Amino acid sequence: MLVWAIGTGTVNDSFTIANTMPNILFELLFGGVLTSVVVPLLVRAQDDADRGAAYTQRMLTVGLVVLLGGTVVAVLAAPAFTSLYIPEGSRASAELTTAFARLVLPEIFFYGVFALLSAVLNASNLFRQAAWAPVANNVVVIATLAVFMAMPGQISLDPVRMGEPKLLVLGIGVTAGIAVQAGVLVPAVVRSGFRFRWRWGLDARMKEFGGLALWVLAYVVVSNIAITVTTRVLATGDPGGVAIYSNAWLLFQLPYGVIGVSLLTAIMPRLSRNAADGDTRKVVADLSYGSRIATVLLVPIAAVLTVIGVPLGIALFHGGANSAEDAARLGQALAVSAFGLLPYALVMLQLRVFYAMKDARTPTLIMVVMTVVKVPLLYLCPQLLEGRQVVLGVMLINSLTFVIGAIVGQVWLWVSLGHLRSRRALGVILWSVAASALGVLVAVLAGLLLPDSGGRIMAAVEVAVQSATGLGVAFGVLYLLRIEELTPATKRLSRLLGRAKRA
Incomplete structure (x- = not known):
């Protein structure tokens, strides 16, 4: 809807860069720590006499204070952050980016609250609420974009007006x-039984948290x-590169979000408990199981995305303020990067294994290797x-980095x-490929x-x-081969079909 409303030009580039800032700054403040370190520590704290209530309250108190202070500083420093992401001579609008940044940087605090409360729920093996919460966010944003498109006029670029109604609404x-x-x-x-109250002072185990957090911060x-x-390189290309990259990256993450995140969320508490017990055999079993399921589900999806990338881009993004050419370019960006879907999921799983073992240093070193490879390649793009192809090169390099x-x-x-049951995993990979x-x-x-009309309707049919x-065909072959790792998905599908028939 955002692409329909404002296209993939300068306005979308400016909004996308601004709306990326709260995500990045939240990760720097607390996000990487919350998602990687807090859940394992909360699981361990459940062995306390109070089931970890005091430890959790202290962690929430520290987290909320850090988030609030960081958010205030970020809003005040919005122009400085804009200059970091938009180089001089860029085709993106620094003034409009700063205006959007002042409005969206308060998201840092709310991202933090969401992550903290999700960690509390996940540590208690409650996953459904946090999984559905982003739907409420999407409903609000969809309503916002509907109001935005119904309003007359356009967001002005020269000059940028901070009080402009459409800018404020968005x-x-x-x-x-x-x-x-x-x-x-x-x-x-509240229903889980946890009750928050401000609890000041540091638990002795906070030192362990701090040591792990420093390495996670270095990772971030x-x-x-x-x-x-990446953002600076994209900003030097033709207008729309940042917006196209952002939307292609979201589509790239969608299969992982549905499958990989669900898998990691379910495995993480069990993995943390096995690591806390020092049971290496079970940790390896969890890692191998997660890797194999991710393989059989994501490899076919990545392969098909390579084929349907362009028609998918046209079907979803051609319309309103966006041209068919830019929609096709977005689809091309998705197609050339789809091969990185499984490596991306495996990297995320591997990092969680290290964090479960209270090893936050190794993920940071792995990220250093990935960044050392990635940055020079980005500058070559x-x-x-040529300008319109820069975003394709960036997406390709992004996936190549995850392979490494x-x-x-x-x-x-x-x-x-030690032994990771690699032979079994390799067999699953070969059959899946x-x-x-x-x-x-x-x-x-x-x-x-199929006829080639170039229109949205025919593109949707093609997809x-x-x-x-x-x-x-891909999943049918895997089913006929009786690939064991496909069983959880087929059982889930059978249950859903059974419910549909009963309804």
């Missing part, structure tokens, strides 16, 4: 969505060096590619844990039978037909 509405996302978790936390800093360079990260992480885990290749062949042949044939 900026404040997006921030309100994150606030609602955090707020809907409060009733769930290194990763955000790559993000900053504007030198080797997955390889390095696997080797490091082998050194740390073979089945996916067959699915791609069938999807391409199906696409050749539906090629997805159904490609995924149907």
Whole structure:
């Protein structure tokens, strides 16, 4: 809807850069620590006589204070952050980016509240509420964009007016969505039996938290060096590069968000408990199981995304203020990067294993390796590619970096844990690739039978037909081969079909 409303030009680039700032700054303040370190520590604290209530209250108190202070500083420093991400001579608007940043940087605090409350729920093996909370955010943002599109006029660029109604509606509405996302978790936390009260002072175990947090902070800093360079490189290309990259990256993450995040969220408490008990065999079993399930589910999806990238971009993003050409370019960016989907999921899983073992140093070192490879390649993009192709090069390099990260992480885990059941995982990978290749062949042949009109409707038909044939063949072959790791998905699908029939 955002692309329909403002296209993929300078306004969207400016908004996207501004709306990226709260995510990055939240990660620097607390995000990486919360998602990687807090859940394992809260699980361990449940062995206390009070089931970890006091420890959790202290952690929440510290977290809320840090988040509030950091948010205030960030809003005041909005122009400085803009200059960091937009180089001089860029085609993005620094003035408009700063105006949006002042409105969306308060998201930092609400992101933090959401992450803190999610950690409390996840540590108690309660996952549903946090999984559904972003839906409330999306509803608010959709309503905001509907109001935005109904309002007359356009956001002005020369000059930029901070009090312009459409600018205020977009900026404040997006921030309100994150606030609602955090707020809907409060009733769930109360129902879980936890009661928050301000508890000052540091638990002795906070020192352990601090040591781990410093390494996680270093990880976030290194990763955000790559993000900053990515944004600056994209800003030097043709207008729309930042917006196209952002939306292609969101589409890239969608399968991982549905499958990978659900897998990690469910495995993390068990993995943390096994690591706390020093049971290396079970930790390896969790790692191997997670890797194999991710493989059989994500490899076919990545393969089909390579085929349907362009029609998917046209079907979703052509319309309103956005041209068919820019929509196709967005789809191309997704297609050239789809091969990195499984490596991305494996990197995320590997990092969680290290954190569960209270090793926050190794993930940071892995990220250093990835960044050292990525940054020089990013700077080559504007030198080797013309302006409209820079975003394609950036997306390709992004996925290549995850391939390197997955390889390095696997080797490091082998050194740390010993035997990783790699032969079984390799077998699953080979069968998945073979089945996916067959699915791609069938999807391409199906696409050749369809007329090429270049319109949104025909593009949507093409996506539906090629997805159904490609995924149907790939997963069908895996099912016929009786790949054990596909069983959880087939059982879940059977239950859903059973409920649909009863309804």
